[in-house]
Amino acid sequence: MTRVTELALARVPSELSxxxxxxxxxxxxxxxxxxxxxxxxxxxxxxxxVIMLSLNMVIIASMIGAGGLGFDVLAALRKLDFGxxxxxxxxxxxxxxxxxxxxxxxxxxxxxVRTGSFVARHPYLMAAVATLAAAILAGxxxxxxxxxxxxxxxxxxxxxxRLVEWINVNYFDTIEAVKTFFLxxxxxPFKRFLLGLPWLGIALLLALAGWRLGGWRxxxxxxxxxxxxxxxGQWEKAMITVYLCGISVVFAMLLGVPIGILAAERxxxxxxxxxxxxxxxxxxxxxYLMPAVMLFRVGDFTAMIAVxxxxxxxxxxxxxxxxxxxxxxxxxAGRAMGCTEIQILTRIKxxxxxxxxxxxLNQTIMFALSMLVITALVGTRDLGxxxxxxxxxADPGRGLVAGLAVAFIAIIADRLIHAGARAARSRLxxxxxx
Numbered sequence: 001m002t003r004v005t006e007l008a009l010a011r012v013p014s015e016l017s018x019x020x021x022x023x024x025x026x027x028x029x030x031x032x033x034x035x036x037x038x039x040x041x042x043x044x045x046x047x048x049x050v051i052m053l054s055l056n057m058v059i060i061a062s063m064i065g066a067g068g069l070g071f072d073v074l075a076a077l078r079k080l081d082f083g084x085x086x087x088x089x090x091x092x093x094x095x096x097x098x099x100x101x102x103x104x105x106x107x108x109x110x111x112x113v114r115t116g117s118f119v120a121r122h123p124y125l126m127a128a129v130a131t132l133a134a135a136i137l138a139g140x141x142x143x144x145x146x147x148x149x150x151x152x153x154x155x156x157x158x159x160x161x162r163l164v165e166w167i168n169v170n171y172f173d174t175i176e177a178v179k180t181f182f183l184x185x186x187x188x189p190f191k192r193f194l195l196g197l198p199w200l201g202i203a204l205l206l207a208l209a210g211w212r213l214g215g216w217r218x219x220x221x222x223x224x225x226x227x228x229x230x231x232x233g234q235w236e237k238a239m240i241t242v243y244l245c246g247i248s249v250v251f252a253m254l255l256g257v258p259i260g261i262l263a264a265e266r267x268x269x270x271x272x273x274x275x276x277x278x279x280x281x282x283x284x285x286x287x288y289l290m291p292a293v294m295l296f297r298v299g300d301f302t303a304m305i306a307v308x309x310x311x312x313x314x315x316x317x318x319x320x321x322x323x324x325x326x327x328x329x330x331x332x333a334g335r336a337m338g339c340t341e342i343q344i345l346t347r348i349k350x351x352x353x354x355x356x357x358x359x360x361l362n363q364t365i366m367f368a369l370s371m372l373v374i375t376a377l378v379g380t381r382d383l384g385x386x387x388x389x390x391x392x393x394a395d396p397g398r399g400l401v402a403g404l405a406v407a408f409i410a411i412i413a414d415r416l417i418h419a420g421a422r423a424a425r426s427r428l429x430x431x432x433x434x
Contacts, residue, residue, distance in 0.1 A: 001046040001047070001049065001050050003046075003359065003362075003363075004042065004043065004045055004046030004049065004359075005039075005043060005046060007042065007355065007356070007359055008039035008042035008043050008045075008046070009035050009036075009039050011039065011042065011325070011355070012034075012035050012038045012039050013038070016034055016035075016038050017030065017034060017035070019034075020033070020034040041325075042321065042325070044103070044104055045317065045318075045321055047100075047103050047104075048100050048103075048104070048278075048317075049314075049363075051096055051099050051100050051103065052096055052100070052278065052281040052282050052313075053281075055092050055095060055096045055282055056092075056281070056282060056283075058070030058073075058092060059073050059074055062074045063391075069088045069091050069092050070092075072084070072085075072088035073085050073088045073089055073092075073287060076088065076290070077289065077290060077377075080290060080293070080294065081157070081161065081290075082160055082161050082164050082290040082291055082294060083155075083156070083157030083158055083159065083160040083161035083162075084157045084161075085287050085290050086156075086157065086160050086283075086287060086290075087155065087156065087157045087160075089282075089283040089287040090279075090283075092282055092283070093278070093279045093282045093283060096278065096282040097275075097278055097282075100278065164291050164294050164295065165294075167295065168294060168295055175295055175296065179296050179301045182301055182304075183299075183300070183301055186247065187243075187247065187300050187301060187304070190243055190246075190247060191240065191243045191300070194239045194240075194242060194243050195236060195239050195240070197239070199226070199227075199229075199230040199235050202226060203223045203226040203227055203230070204223070206219075206222040206223055206226050206412060206416075207219040207220070207222060207223035209222070209416060210222040210223070210415070210416065210419070213416060213419035213420050213422075213423055214415070214416075214419035214422075218415055218416075218419055221411075221415060222412045222415060222416065225408040225411060225412055226408070226412065228404075228408060229405050229408050229409070232401050232404075232405060234383060234386070234401065234402060234405040237381065237382050237383050237385075237386055237402075237405075238382075238383060238405050238409060240380070240381055240382040240383075241369070241372060241382040241383045241384065241405075241406065241409060242409060244300060244303055244304060244307065244368075244372060244375070244380060244382055245307070245365065245368045245369055245372065245409075247304060248304050248307035248308050248311060248368045249311065249361070249364050249365050249368050251304070251308045252307075252308050252311045252312040252315050252364050252368070253315050253360075253361060253364060255308070255312055255315070256312045256313075256314075256315025256316040256319065256360070256364070257315055257316075257319050257357065257360075259273060259316050259319075260315065260316045260317070260318075260319025260320045260323070260360075261319060261323065261345070261350075263316070263320055264319065264320045264323035264324055265323070270320060273316065273320075277312075277313045277316050277317060280309060280310065280312070280313050281310075281313040288305075288306040288309050288310055288371075288374075289302075289306050289374065289375070289377060292305045292306045298379040299379055300380060302375075302379075303372075303375035303379075303380045306371065306374070306375055307368050307371045307372065307375060310367055310368075310371045311364045311365075311367040311368040311371065312364070313367070314359075314360045314363035314364050314367060315360045315361070315364045316360075317360065318356045318357060318359050318360030318363065319353070319356070319357055319360055321356050322352075322353025322354070322355065322356025322357050322360075323349050323350075323353045325353070325356070326348065326349050326352045326353060327352070330348055330352065331344060331348060331349070334347070334348050354421065355421055358417055358418075358420070358421040361417060362413070362414055362417050362418075365410065365413045365414075365417075366410060366414075369406055369409065369410050372384035372406070373387050373388060376388040376389075383402045383403075383405050383406050383409075384406075386398065386399075386401075386402035387399050387402045387403055387406070390402060
């Protein structure tokens with residue numbers, strides 16, 4: 001939410017802030033009467049992310065005794081019962097969609113100003129209170145209105161479990177062939193390449209990239225963080241983390257950005273895509289592992305599939321956000337100059353949407369790194385496994401060291417992407433954004 005807020009406020013047109021200064025707004029009025037209302041749509045994307053990520057944490061909370069739907073998903077994972085886990089996951093998705101849609105509606109609603117008594121000024125609030133009171137009274141009389149009857153409950157768990165089994169039985173050879181192809185031609189060679197690189201060379205390359213993009217200060221930061229990873233003895237596992245995260249992020253961006261481009265100008269398509277990505281983002285991380293394990297067994301390929309499915313969401317969402325916020329006057333100017341639709345997309349829209357797309361890349365990396373702790377359950381040998389082992393052994397020191405190594409990788413990626421975005425905007429003459 002902090003990062004999205006920073007970006008949203010920085011992208012408010014300078015004309016609006018200049019107008020606020022001209023009419024004599026104070027600093028507080030400028031923020032709450034001009035900047036925040038103008039950035040409302042982008043801020044609500046952050047609210048959406050907060051809701052989705054908060055509900056996604058219910059599984060982690062269940063591991064320390066929180067209970068609820070998260071415990072149901074965790075119990076289904078332990079039994080490898082995909083159907084039961086997916087049903088509990090869909091219940092969490094339903095809660096997320098309700099909260100998200102209501103919060104979005106509150107943000108955009110513009111009701112007329114009402115005067116008079118409290119009841120007259122807040123009719124919807126009073127209607128909600130009356131409805132709740134009526135429901136409580138009715139539930140006291142009719143138990144079926146208070147607790148949903150067990151005989152009326154529907155379940156699709158068996159269907160989903162049998163569907164995965166049917167795919168496994170009928171397409172086992174095809175699935176194994178695809179898995180083997182990616183392992184032998186992409187995953188294993190890239191992993192060996194990274195593991196063969198010396199830590200000092202990597203630190204110096206990162207320092208060079210930081211110096212070219214952001215100066216000596218950024219170079220010193222990224223080189224120091226890389227050195228600290230090596231000094232803690234976590235370098236090999238950090239390289240495996242970079243390998244899994246890197247490949248997953250590339251696939252997520254290659255799939256997510258084109259989907260975002262297609263959905264940005266097609267309202268009906270965006271409506272459907274939004275439902276899908278909300279579901280993907282809110283489904284507990286463990287739910288992704290069950291069908292992946294049942295279809296692809298354990299290993300790095302299974303981890304990559306789960307990470308891509310989880311991390312593709314911000315790539316799509318922020319691409320759509322950036323393209324939808326391109327000034328229509330610039331697009332019309334491009335058409336007036338005779339630009340084709342492809343030229344308008346590549347030379348105007350995508351360039352102006354670059355800050356949001358890079359923020360999507362940043363968030364995709366963060367999502368991928370956060371998912372790696374979950375994928376440790378399917379046999380990866382990265383920093384995520386180190387954190388998981390520390391959790392099972394109640395060894396906070398070991399877990400903290402591994403967690404800090406993950407954080408250092410995230411900070412290095414974040415700072416380099418941030419500096420790259422600034423450099424790109426400077427070359428293109430773009431204003432605002434971060």
